[in-house]
Amino acid sequence: MNLKRKLTAFLAAAVMAVTGAAGALGTAFSAVTAYAAETGVDYVSIHGRLKVSGNKIVDKNGKEFQLRGMSTHGIMWETYGDVLSYDSLKVLRDDWKCNTIRIAMYTEEWGGYTTGSTYATQAKAKIATGVENAKKLGMYVIIDWHILNDGNPNTHKTEAKAFFKEMVNKYNSYDNVLYEICNEPNGSSVKWTGTNGIKSYCTDVVNTIRTAEKAKTGKNSIIICGTGTWSQDIQDVVGNTLTDKNCVYALHFYANTHTDWLRNRVKTCSSSIPILVSEFGTCDASGNGGFNKSETVKWLDTLDSLKIGYINWSLADKNETASAFKNGTNLKKISSGEGSLTESGKLIRSEYRKRAPAETVTPTTYKITGTSNVAVRITAANKTQGAAAGGTYSITGLANGTYTVSCYSMAGAKYVDRTYSLTVKNKDATLDVKLYLKGDVNGDGKITTVDIGLINSYIRGIKQLDDYQKLVADVNGDGKVSTADIGKINGHIRGTVKLF
Ligand code: IDC
Numbered sequence: 001m002n003l004k005r006k007l008t009a010f011l012a013a014a015v016m017a018v019t020g021a022a023g024a025l026g027t028a029f030s031a032v033t034a035y036a037a038e039t040g041v042d043y044v045s046i047h048g049r050l051k052v053s054g055n056k057i058v059d060k061n062g063k064e065f066q067l068r069g070m071s072t073h074g075i076m077w078e079t080y081g082d083v084l085s086y087d088s089l090k091v092l093r094d095d096w097k098c099n100t101i102r103i104a105m106y107t108e109e110w111g112g113y114t115t116g117s118t119y120a121t122q123a124k125a126k127i128a129t130g131v132e133n134a135k136k137l138g139m140y141v142i143i144d145w146h147i148l149n150d151g152n153p154n155t156h157k158t159e160a161k162a163f164f165k166e167m168v169n170k171y172n173s174y175d176n177v178l179y180e181i182c183n184e185p186n187g188s189s190v191k192w193t194g195t196n197g198i199k200s201y202c203t204d205v206v207n208t209i210r211t212a213e214k215a216k217t218g219k220n221s222i223i224i225c226g227t228g229t230w231s232q233d234i235q236d237v238v239g240n241t242l243t244d245k246n247c248v249y250a251l252h253f254y255a256n257t258h259t260d261w262l263r264n265r266v267k268t269c270s271s272s273i274p275i276l277v278s279e280f281g282t283c284d285a286s287g288n289g290g291f292n293k294s295e296t297v298k299w300l301d302t303l304d305s306l307k308i309g310y311i312n313w314s315l316a317d318k319n320e321t322a323s324a325f326k327n328g329t330n331l332k333k334i335s336s337g338e339g340s341l342t343e344s345g346k347l348i349r350s351e352y353r354k355r356a357p358a359e360t361v362t363p364t365t366y367k368i369t370g371t372s373n374v375a376v377r378i379t380a381a382n383k384t385q386g387a388a389a390g391g392t393y394s395i396t397g398l399a400n401g402t403y404t405v406s407c408y409s410m411a412g413a414k415y416v417d418r419t420y421s422l423t424v425k426n427k428d429a430t431l432d433v434k435l436y437l438k439g440d441v442n443g444d445g446k447i448t449t450v451d452i453g454l455i456n457s458y459i460r461g462i463k464q465l466d467d468y469q470k471l472v473a474d475v476n477g478d479g480k481v482s483t484a485d486i487g488k489i490n491g492h493i494r495g496t497v498k499l500f
Contacts, residue, residue, distance in 0.1 A: 042138030069100030
């Protein structure tokens with residue numbers, strides 16, 4: 001029986017065993033999940049986890065990298081969180097050339113995070129949708145603690161710390177996540193320095209994040225720190241940065257309100273501190289009125305020349321100038337092209353398309369290589385390669401995707417054939433093949449009472465066996481792992497039964 005048929009038979013038997021309450025079997029074999037092929041640019045695979053180097057954000061190769069993207073409006077407002085769907089983010093990535101999405105979660109206004117636990121739960125579910133979809137698409141994602149009414153970030157410092165700790169625990173291993181810890185501190189008494197100042201808030205929250213990261217994988221995400229006067233006072237940070245060097249400082253502008261004077265500040269400060277324009281608008285600071293194309297273009301020219309990233313406000317269809325979409329647009333499934341865009345949306349889309357650098361993904365096909373412990377024939381994507389015992393193999397010309405790699409023993413039936421599921425995504429993959437002897441459940445190359453012990457524990461429900469181990473344990477080939485197999489293996493050890 002070939003392996004596929006064997007597996008199918010085993011599955012059928014497993015189902016029968018479960019439904020028939022035979023009791024000897026644990027879980028049925030898990031299905032291989034198919035991988036949807038991607039056509040667009042997977043920014044995160046190409047550029048990896050970003051970090052701050054000196055006063056610039058750089059990619060995994062140490063090359064300056066500009067975040068370029070769109071911000072949601074408040075994810076709890078109206079239907080504005082809908083835009084975090086896979087389909088809409090894909091349009092932003094492929095048609096708008098955005099490499100980043102910013103998820104704005106208000107802390108106070110309109111179902112704000114701190115105004116009720118139900119809201120907080122809903123907000124986190126929306127964040128999860130956005131982060132997961134961004135990850136699938138290879139886009140960077142900023143989780144934005146969107147203070148505004150709060151004025152002083154210290155107002156909700158306790159909640160902020162708990163929130164970011166939770167985010168780190170969830171997303172620490174994700175290479176695409178950045179944290180923005182206070183959107184726009186504001187109020188005449190809210191300054192960078194001082195005991196109740198922004199710096200002290202940032203120091204505390206950054207500490208919480210770093211401690212949580214250390215407790216997980218130790219990987220470190222970029223943290224975006226807001227600055228005074230609605231994130232305009234970057235000059236206060238110069239000479240007084242946080243000790244943590246993987247932080248950038250936020251500068252926000254609205255093109256019709258903030259002009260040369262603020263651009264000059266950016267030019268001056270950018271030589272000494274890392275800056276990110278984590279929010280900007282094409283209009284008045286109110287978000288409504290004053291659409292200003294020429295000032296917007298001047299800003300983007302300046303920021304491009306300084307290699308500073310920028311994120312536009314906002315992906316809403318609200319009746320206000322800053323909105324990218326016309327009122328009534330289905331945000332869950334936005335379309336490519338200009339059809340549903342406002343003048344602001346049209347400008348941003350066309351500027352981004354012009355400004356995004358070409359991304360090259362080379363090569364476009366990949367290989368799976370590895371070794372094998374015994375002589376095998378290995379098949380993936382209808383390509384077959386052989387490997388000698390202890391030798392290597394290489395299957396080339398594979399596109400991105402998840403492959404079933406089937407390994408047939410050429411060393412006789414004493415070895416149990418095996419299938420692996422392997423994902424190839426923008427790089428070569430390795431797979432060292434290991435076939436087990438029939439009955440050798442722990443794969444140590446011997447058939448012993450230890451293997452019997454494992455099967456026994458499995459039958460009694462104390463230990464799990466993986467799908468391959470179950471095949472190895474099923475020495476009588478009846479599709480079940482049962483005491484009958486133990487009997488046969490026992491006989492083999494005592495020399496009364498031949499397993500092969
Ligand atoms: C605005 C929204 C508007 C909403 C208001 C709430 O566009 O629909 O009613 O917030 O107070 C910012 C803020 C951002 C503002 C935006 C425009 O970060 O939350 O959004 N803006 O006023 N800073 C400068 C401008």
